[in-house]
Amino acid sequence: MLERMYAEVDPQVAEILDAALAGRALSVVEAERLVIAQGADLHALLWAADLARRDDNGDDVSYVVCRNVNFTNICYVGCSFCGFSRQKHQVGECYDHPLDVILDRCRDAVARGASEICIQGGIHPNKDHTHYRAILAGIKAEFPTLHLHAFSPEEIDFGHRKSGMELAEYLDWLKDAGLGTLPGTAAEILDDEIRQILAPRKLRTARWVEIIETAHRQGLRTSATVMYGHIEKPHHIARHLGLIREIQRRTGGFTEFVPLGYIHERNDLYNELGSRPGASMHEDLRLVAVARLFLRPWVTNIQVSWVKMGRKLGQRALESGANDFGGTLMEESISRESGSEHGENCPPEEFRRLIREIGRTPVERSTCYEPIRRFDDPALDPASLEPSDVGAAARQALGLRLQASG
Ligand code: SF4
Secondary structure (H helix, E strand, O other), X not given: OHHHHHHHOOHHHHHHHHHHHOOOOOOHHHHHHHHOOOHHHHHHHHHHHHHHHHHHHOOEEEEEOEEEEEOEOEOOOOOOOOOOXXXXXXXXXXXXXXXXXXXXXXXXXXXXXXXXXEEEOOOOOOOOHHHHHHXXXXXXXXXXXXXXXXXXXXXHHHHHHHHOOOHHHHHHHHHHOOEEEEOOOOOOOOOHHHHHHHOOOOOOHHHHHHHHHHHHHOOOEEEEEEEEOOOOOHHHHHHHHHHHHHHHHHHOOEXXXXXXXXXXXXXXXXXXXXXXXXXXXXHHHHHHHHHHHXXXXXXXXEEOOHHHHOHHHHHHHHOOOOOEEEEOOOOOOHHHHHOOOOOOOOOHHHHHHHXXXXXXXXXXXXXXXXXXXXXXXXXXXXXXXXXXXXXXXXXXXXXXXXXXXX
16 A cells, blocks of 8 residues: 555655655755645655654654733734734724733733743834833833743834834844744745735835844844745745745744644635635645755744644644644634634643644743653643543542432
């Protein structure tokens, strides 16, 4: 059976996969070939990416206990794919949380074991650079050890333009107030032709790269992302990956790569401009696998977005090249407002159960991937109970209650 499958793999695809497994850097053209792999080629790709993941990361699957805080949904940028933002005049639908509300959410997060707060919001036309710093300083005053993963390159661009400082100086000024790392969002597809349609008023590719590279040089690490499944073509994805790898070769500042499937339900890009309705399951898995093979050894953490994919497909992605399950989030409004139905909170116990179900070892990590706690021993972790054991425990508890009441 296996022999038959291998015999059906396109020789060109087989050669690319062999090269990636042998540690050769793939070309952008080779990545583009993998991005359209189907049938036996796709199966071979997922299998090869899983092997590469095992070589690069072993069988651990990491996750971070974090809380998202989206402090405002007021935004003037008007990206066509965004279902989250509101205009100032949409009274009753828009919000702009004061620091008190943000601090309440941080308190709740810390009580639930969070090591990180991820802070992002819309681009509020009446705010300026001081607002971003005040949020960081306000949180750090009460929680000095909490890691603040905050502000997309779009927010950095906005604050920086208002500040009158040099970019490096502005980033240092935020770092001094407590900024720990930046989300590498607002990347979408790093191609200006595509960006012109997705988000005509958003920062361009060169500016995204400038902000990310400057952040890395100032000691602020970032994630890297891609948004796929809308109007892009395979060569856009391949070139995007090529750019991410180039940056990483220069700076080494990316902590991980996170493929983000486009959510189509509630936005103009789908409803008015006729984009595709998001990626298929095969595309989701294929992108994880291609990212693993193309970015190694420069970026070796490939993260699953369970909010976009759902938990079961997330498990499958962890068997197709990914090694990280992302964050607990606790609240999530950007994907939910766009139509995602995969929930807002994945408790750490749930991560560990999902990870154990696929025979791997859960590891809680920091934002920068230092291990915090490894959960080797299922016996010491109630979350590791097999469903049958859970059922047995529930039956036993019920039996005890019935005995007591009888
Ligand atoms: S994606 Fe960000 S910048 Fe674009 S409209 Fe939505 S909140 Fe604003």
